[in-house]
Amino acid sequence: MTHAILELAESAPDAQLLVLPVLRLDDALTISAPPGLPDLGPSLEATGFRGKSGETQKIAVPHEGGVRAAIALGLGDGSDEEQARRAGGALARAAGTSAVAIDADALEPAIRQAVLLGALLASYRFTAYKSELDDDALTTITVVTGDRDRAAAENARATTLANAVALVQDAVNTPPNDLPPAALADIALRVAHENGFESRVWDEQQLRDGGYGGLTAVGQGSSRGPRLVRLAYRPEGAELHIALVGKGITFDTGGLSLKPAASMVGMKFDMAGAATIIGVLQAAAELGIQVAVTGWLCIAENMPSSTATRPDDVVTIYGGKTVEITNTDAEGRIVMADGIAAASEEHPDLIIDIATLTGAQVVALGDRTTAVMGNDDAWIRSVVDASRSVGEPSWAMPIPEEVGDTLKSPVADLANMRSGNRSAGMLVAAAFLERFVGDRADGSGALPWVHLDIAGPSNNESAAYGYVPKGATGVMLRTLIALLEARA
Template sequence: MTSLNATSDIVTSIAADALILGVDAEGTILAHPQVPAEALVPLQEAASLLDVKGKCCAVTVLPGTGTGARRVVLVGIGEGSARELREAAGTAARSCGKDPDSVVVAIPAADDAGYTAIAEGAVLGAYSFRDYKTDAEPAEGEEPWAGTAWSVAGASEAAIERASILIAAIAGVRDLVNTPPRDMFPGAVAAIAQELGAQTGAEVTIWEPEQLAKEGYGGILGVGMGSARLPRLVRVEWAPEDAKAHVALVGKGITFDTGGISLKPPKGMETMKSDMSGSAVVLHATLAAARAKLPVKVTAWLCLAENMPSGTAQRPSDVIKIYGGKTVEVMNTDAEGRLVMADGLARAIEDNPDVVLDVATLTGAQGVALGSRTSAVMGDDAIRTEVADAAERAGEDFWPMPLPGHLREGLESTVADLKNIGDPMGGMLSAGLFLKEFVGDTPWGHLDIARPAFNEGAPWGWTVKGATGHSVRTLVELFEQRAQA
């Protein structure tokens, strides 16, 4: 099992598969209190011959001559901000050889935040999902790979503890989302949430299909009725006695999205196991608050359904009743996320939280507007600013977006209170306006993470291919700020 710890040893004396060192903008290997100056001399000579530069995430691998490591990985850290340290460590981690048993990271940082970033980046940059790889199974007589032991030189125990909590949360999201939809369906997610809640002290409540019908959760039921694997609503709550605030989270949990009767083209379905990313994020952000024992009450709502076409699936022009009574004309069954989220938001505000935040891979329009690395945040001005500021501190990219009032007219229906799609232009914004109808007067923010939640391209920084865990760090940062307010 992968482990993470701090070390106060002289790192060049530690036997390891790899030693990671930082390089500044001039190409100079950065001094570190636990790296003897004389050990840097031959490494610096080799780096100079190879014209090594310190551009952030630029990597050069050298033999570990003169150290206890098999190889030395030099990585540029740019200006050395926490964000750059995290990305540099993540990039370097992928150059430490296949399945290294041990890696030592000796990049200097100015404070605990820097060392936390280094630890996070290294472990998460090396993350891989191999549950279904047959070559990951040991051959007869071989010992199974036990994972990498990561040692961060100079880090405090507090920095390592915080990094460990964030790593567990982000890797947890990645594991859930990367799991094939055959095995990750609404009931399976609910069972996992229950198990993890018992481990961390969070209280978990599950609404089975019969209870959803009895209590009027028409959005979740409407989306999930086309699948043989029926929907669930899951409430996960961390409620410490000394809570200074109450944050409600609502996560979109479409475990697979075919588009329903409004069927997606085949290419559009290839990554649709990722449509449950919002629910995975709010689950693990809540568990992170519990593990850190933050004095903030966090209530997460996982709105879980599988959107399938069948004889029992909802149809375009059907009218459904959302929890609380509002009716929606379903014009496109592929605009399903907002339907399950409407149920979750309407229920979440009944608990009178200080703020409700929803997290969803909601619209393809998000990627058109902001690309594959920057998520959108909409909602009340103060909450939108709070989320964007938390993201900046956390090293994640969120961009504030408006909710223009004139787009609301496109959601008018002739037979129901609302339609589930608006005008074709500004689709990300009209989806936000749709959700706004279900939050009442509760301060609210809407996080559309459609593209950043799942990386279809090459790894970069601490972001690997596949599920990313994007937005977990932003939410935890927001919890911490609320705890201090």
């Protein structure tokens, strides 16, 4: 993991690139510059700089009889936190390897924090397998302030969020030969140990003995067996309990329903849901959020072999429901069924599952918008509102009653999909998962449940944009943290 680090100082170090935040108010530039500098507005205007959010311009400014390098950073009217995060991303890219210094006292607190977080997120690089490091990443941001205590707290929060996102990105970017199910489980155990919350791992034999037929069926084709991980963060005084269930397919060949070669490239990203939950638990613990959170990581590798599950097999999910396997490439919902059923036994106040579940999500909503579905409109709205507050686009989608008809099986309780039927694939997958959501402890109906399909947004295959780097994105981690904080 590597991203820029935040430091504190009472004045800007001479060796660093000076950041000049620029607002455009009443059609004029307002520049936050250290005392002693002349009015830089005319010079910037002459370059065509207009102060639009995310606009950058390197300039030379007078300094102790000479000149000093600076970078003007446009923030628009300075009122939009998401635009400020994107401006921070633009700063990180424009600065390159230069260390930068920014006057923290010149901006409104929320905008200042957004700029810093955006810069940290945009500066992420995955370098573990590079023999020669790219030298285009921002390294250090010095926050110049007269209020060190306040700035230290703000820096700590931004660093906590950026570290948690980077943890997810590192895990998702790791090649599958180095991240079998046991290794992903080990990451979860390490985070639990470092942050002092509970953890338990079920290995392949324990899963088989415990009746976790979904994980067993998907993982049995690989020589590297499946795992189920339970993490439990229990802050004192927490009154709300949320369960998170994550898909952790460390590599997905499609199993015997083998994917085409081009479709198999990138399937190391299929464990992004489980990795996101690890990051959420880490950030929640470091931030001290007063919500109890249980994470269920459903981890397996989907491989074709003489021991792999076949189409036409029937498997028994944890809790007793049977599923006819009609396509082994619809494996994510099978492992998630085990996790949702197990999470339901603890009767949490809400279950949220997060998964790179369907290609149909990309067809429906593209590469940047998460699909949100579920059985509780109020909780769905809360998740969507949280996502918008942190700049992670999402959209609520229905689970029409009729899509469940495609899951009927003549030999089992339901089928995992209906091969050849391409209609509403994302919604059908959600309808499948809903069958495994348990009832409330008082028997008054199903537990509240929200499903997040992040198949597209979890991986940025294009160039970096905003504060999102190329590769794994860590999407929805900040949304889930915002949701937890709003409900604490």
